Amino acid sequence: MSQLPSEIKSRINYELARATRIHRSAASPDLPLWIKREDELSSGISGSKLRKYASLLPYLKKKRIRKVGIIGGPNSNNLVGLAQLLKENGIKPLAFIREAGDRSLRGNSLFLDMLLEENERVWVSRKDWECVEDIASKALLESDGETLLLKEGCSGFEGLIGALTLAEDIHRNEEENELKFHRVYIDCGTGLSAMGLILGLELLDQTKPADREIVVTLIAETEAGVRGQLDSFRNELLQTYDLELNATVQVRFRAPTISPKFGSVNQSLFEACRQIARSEGLLLDPTYSVKHYKTAIADLEDNPPAGPSLFVYNGSSLGLCGFQDKLATKS
Secondary structure, eight states: OOOOOHHHHTTOOTTTSOOOOEEEOSSOTTSOEEEEEGGGGOSSSOTTHHHHHHHHHHHHHHTTOOEEEEEEOTTOHHHHHHHHHHHHTTOEEEEEEEOOSSOOOOTHHHHHHHHOOGGGEEEEOGGGGGGHHHHHHHHHHTSSSOEEEOOGGGOSHHHHHHHTHHHHHHHHHHHHHTOOOSEEEEEESSSHHHHHHHHHHHHHTTTSOOOEEEEEEESSSOHHHHHHHHHHHHHHHHHHSOOOOOTTEEEEEEOOSSSOSTTOOOHHHHHHHHHHHHHHOOOOOTTTHHHHHHHHHHHHHHSOOSSOEEEEEOOOGGGGGGGHHHHOOOO
């Protein structure tokens, strides 16, 4: 089985970056589409985020970090996931949270309220949000012991190392099912999981060269932003390790075909959540995963692939928790 180099694997906790299954799409039997169930990595942490934490946590322990600054909105999957793992490992979180337009506790905002003490959260006004990293850095300087500030979405090199394991696990899926995915669909918030997949396949496809296309659904980033960060991470990987990367991996970007503005949700998205659940058996959240799914299906129809394709379900049904009233139906 194709595996990451040992010097990279040694930095990853594989109890977190576990194997996940694939299965054929039930709703689109005429399309050569398989679905990768990254949502099954954890019951309390959303999708592939656990892969990023699988290298971040060992790094924090090695550096003896006592307090970690984390940044995000009141409904951030990343804040909820990190708060759980940091506390589990005896590391104190200090969350810098964007001021909420609606302060009612539901969904992730409720989970954050359960996880964090009052002295573990700092509310940052919307007008000051562009300066949140400066605000957080100054606050952490006043803390005792070793501290570290993580960027929003955990989008740093230490998290990227764990994100490479998605490509490794896709190689396992291919070998066990005697498949070769010509196209892989992944969504993009801050983009770290997508960049980890791209770089991981560039690395692992060296051993079994294959023309491969990755299609990224741009949920919360721009193509220019992702490509710039991808180049930076690629250079850092090459400088840190003695690696060769496969240039035959092609990357294409698509805007969502439904409700493209980030954070926007509407009745059509809730209807899509219900329709996909009933036809596909997937509980997709309206903020990310439904937009990603609808875009992937449209792309498959617009651009029929030469062979099997893989839809990476990076999210989690946890993302539905804040929308119960909108999803309720009598039909």
